[in-house]
Amino acid sequence: MNAVTPPQHLASVVNDEIDLIQLAHALWRQKALIIAIAALVGLIGLAYALLATRYYTVQSVLRPAAIKDLDELNHLGIYKLSPKQAMAQVGAALDSYENRLSFFRKNEPLFAVLAQPGRSLEQTFESFNDEAFKLLQPDAKKGESTTTPFVGIQLTYPDGIDGVKVVNEFVQHSINGVRQQIAADLDILIGNRLNQLDRKIAAARASYEAGKEIKIAKLSEADALKRAQLNDELAALRQQLKTRRNNRINQLNEAIRIANSLGISKPTTPSSLGAAEVATQGSVIRTEVNNQQIPLYFMGTDALEAERKALLARRSDDFTEPRIAQIARELKLLEHNRQIEVLNSRENEDLFLKNLAGWREEAARLRALKFDTASLKLVSIDQQAVEPSAPIKPRKALIVALALVLGGMLGLFVALVRHMAQGHRVTA
Structure with a gap:
């Protein structure tokens, strides 16, 4: 069954419609x-x-420089900088608070419109920096490709500020700052390399001096040892010769006594001594074959006493031993070590240092380096700031x-x- 609308409800609806029409x-x-x-x-x-107040926005975009622009710097051999690294350094300078504040201080007339009573320079810059500057970089979230990298700076500024001049001069200020930093790095690297070379040369000189002193000490020690050994050998030989002479004298004394007792005054032989008592007729020729050593007293007292006298009168036995002359020769040679004299007589000892020529050549090359960083092209300015056509606010x-x-x-x-x-x- 269909519902029946009460008459009171219909009246209310009609009244509402009438009220809305009256309101309209x-x-x-x-x-x-x-x-x-x-x-x-x-x-x-x-x-x-x-x-x-009208607000405008301008921007400048930078891209990596060509490889040839950095070739001379990289050819120095002490500093390596790729185009992407150079652009990254410039981008860091653009984003640096300290660099922006430095530019703000150097160019206060450009920001005169921002000055407010009761606010310091740093407070004014702090407020402007937070709102005005924006670093431009590829955003992967927005689908911007990183294969063609770029970096830039965007400035939003109020009417009364020359934003185009601010951006372009700030970009140049940042590039010049990076150039100055590279120049300072080069000076430091060259100075460090020169100091390293100086230390190497000083160490080589000290090593050479120590080596030379060690060599001289070894040579002197070897000479002293050789001289002491030769002197000991000489003393031993002389003592041996003296003992041999004394033994000979004692042998002669004993032989003289025996010869006197036998009545032998002239040299003889055992067979001659025995045949002296046998009478002989006519001329007799005797031949004696004997493989035994004839005793010394058969020389006779005359010869024995003469030899003993000569031995007693001898003052030196050196001439009887050839080795003594050799020792004297060797001792004479040891009086002067020519190798030590040559080492001590060297006037320019640097000539004997190993690798010295290469170190000096490297030092001369580093001192002669004259690289003008002012003309160094770190980035390519793809877009300079230009006057905006209309304000953004x-x-x-x-x-x-x-x-x-x-x-x-x-x-x-x-x-x-x-x-x-x-x-x-x-x-x-």
Whole structure:
């Protein structure tokens, strides 16, 4: 079964519809007020859009330099810098707070419009830096390719500041700062390399001096040892010769006594001594074959005493031993070590240092390095800052449109309030 609408509900709906139609008629009767309020608010918005401080944005984009631009720097052999590394250093300088503050201090007239009473230079720059500068880099999240890297700086600035000049000069300031840093790094690296070479040369000299002293000490020690051994050998030989001479004298004394007892005064032989008592007739020729050594006393007292006298009168036995002459020769040679004399007589000992020529050549090359970093091209300026065609703020059309919308809403509200107020007075 179909539901039946109560008569009271139908009356309520009809009354609501009548009230809305009356409200629309009432608002329409006040359309002039609504339009006036909307126009007034729109004029206020237009005035704000015309009078508000204009903000502009400019940017400069840098890309890696060509390899040939850094070839001379890399050919120095002490500093290596690729185009991407150079661009990264410039990008770091663009993003550096200290570098921005330095540029701000050096170019205060460019930022005179920002000055405010009661605020220091650093406070003024802090506020401007946070809002104005933006570093541009490839963003992988936005699909920007990293195969063609770039770096840049974007500046948003109010009317009254020469933003184009600020950006372009700041870029040059950053590039010059990196150049100065490279020049300082080169000076430090060259100085460190020269100091290393000086230390190597000093160490080589010290090593050479120590080696020479060790060599001289070894040679002197060897000579002293040889001299002591030769002197010991000489003393031993002389003692041996003296003992041999004394033994000979004792042998002669004993032989003289025996010869005297046998009455032998002249040299003889055992067979001759025995045949002296046998009478012989005619000429006799004797031949004696004997493999035994004939005793010394058979030399006879005359010869024995003469030899003993000579031995007793001898003052030196050196001439009887050839080795003594050899020792004397060797001792004479040891009086002067010519190798030590040559080592001590060297006037320019650096000539004998190993690798000295290469070190000196390297030091001369480093001292002769004259690289002008002022002309070094670190990056390629792909886009310089140019005068913007229009401000980014305020957006006049948007502000006026919003003002008209808000004005219309305010006008409707005022008209609605007036209608309700009039209805209340009629009821009263």
